[in-house]
Amino acid sequence: MKSIHCNGVEVEVIRSKRRKTLSLAIRDGEVQLRIPARLPMQQAEYFVQQKSGWIQQKLAAHPPVAPKQFVNGERLLYLGIPYQLAVYPSQPGRKVTLIDKRFCVEHRGRQASEVALKKQITDWYKQQAQSWLAERCELLARQTGFKPGTIEVKTYRARWGSCTLSGKIQLNWKLIMAPAKIIDYVIIHELCHLRQHNHSPAFWRLVEQFDPDFTQHRAWLKINGQQLQL
Numbered sequence: 001m002k003s004i005h006c007n008g009v010e011v012e013v014i015r016s017k018r019r020k021t022l023s024l025a026i027r028d029g030e031v032q033l034r035i036p037a038r039l040p041m042q043q044a045e046y047f048v049q050q051k052s053g054w055i056q057q058k059l060a061a062h063p064p065v066a067p068k069q070f071v072n073g074e075r076l077l078y079l080g081i082p083y084q085l086a087v088y089p090s091q092p093g094r095k096v097t098l099i100d101k102r103f104c105v106e107h108r109g110r111q112a113s114e115v116a117l118k119k120q121i122t123d124w125y126k127q128q129a130q131s132w133l134a135e136r137c138e139l140l141a142r143q144t145g146f147k148p149g150t151i152e153v154k155t156y157r158a159r160w161g162s163c164t165l166s167g168k169i170q171l172n173w174k175l176i177m178a179p180a181k182i183i184d185y186v187i188i189h190e191l192c193h194l195r196q197h198n199h200s201p202a203f204w205r206l207v208e209q210f211d212p213d214f215t216q217h218r219a220w221l222k223i224n225g226q227q228l229q230l
C-alpha cells in the first residue's frame with residue numbers, strides 16, 4: 001500500500017479505477033486518500049500538502065484510539081463506567097464478573113492469549129448487550145407507543161443502529177459500553193424511524209418528544225463513540 005507523509009502524518013493512498021476525483025477521509029484516526037487509478041503520485045502529494053491544515057484539524061478533533069491489548073489494569077467500559085481488567089487463571093474459567101471497578105475475567109490455563117481474551121470478553125459484552133438492549137427496547141417501545149418488529153443485536157463498524165422499512169431494529173452490541181441514557185437515545189432514535197424513515201425536522205421533533213436532551217446525547221456519541229470498542 002502506497003502512502004504519503006505530510007507533517008508527520010501518514011496518509012494511505014488507495015487507487016480506484018472508477019474514481020474520477022480525489023477525496024480525503026479520516027477513519028478510526030487513519031487518514032485515507034482515494035484517487036483515480038492513473039493519477040500521478042506528485043499530484044496526490046500536492047493535494048495532500050494543500051489539505052494539511054484540514055488533516056491536522058480533523059486529527060486533533062478525533063485522536064486515534066489504540067486497540068485494546070487485554071492486559072491487566074487496562075480500562076474497559078460497561079454502561080459508561082470504566083473498569084480495570086483483571087485476569088485470573090481458573091478452571092473451567094469462562095466467568096466474567098464486575099466487582100469494585102474491576103473487570104474480572106476467569107480464564108482457563110495459566111497464560112491467556114490476547115486473542116482468547118478478546119474473544120471471551122467480546123462474547124460476554126454481546127450477551128450483556130443482547131439482554132440489556134432487548135429489555136430497554138421493549139420498555140421504550142411501550143413508552144413511545146411505537147411497535148418494532150424484530151430486534152437484532154449485531155456488529156457494526158461505523159453505526160449504532162438501524163431501522164428497516166419492514167420495522168426491524170438492529171443495534172450495535174458495542175452500545176453496551178456507553179452510558180444508559182446514550183443507549184436509550186439510540187433506541188428512541190431507531191424507534192422514531194418507525195414513523196419517520198428519514199432525518200427530517202419532523203423526525204427530530206419526534207425524537208425530542210421522548211428524549212428532550214437528545215442533542216447532547218447525539219453530540220456525546222459523535223465525540224466519544226470511537227471509545228466504545230475493544
Ligand SMILES: [Zn+2]
Nearest residue numbers: 189193198199
Ligand atoms: Zn437515523
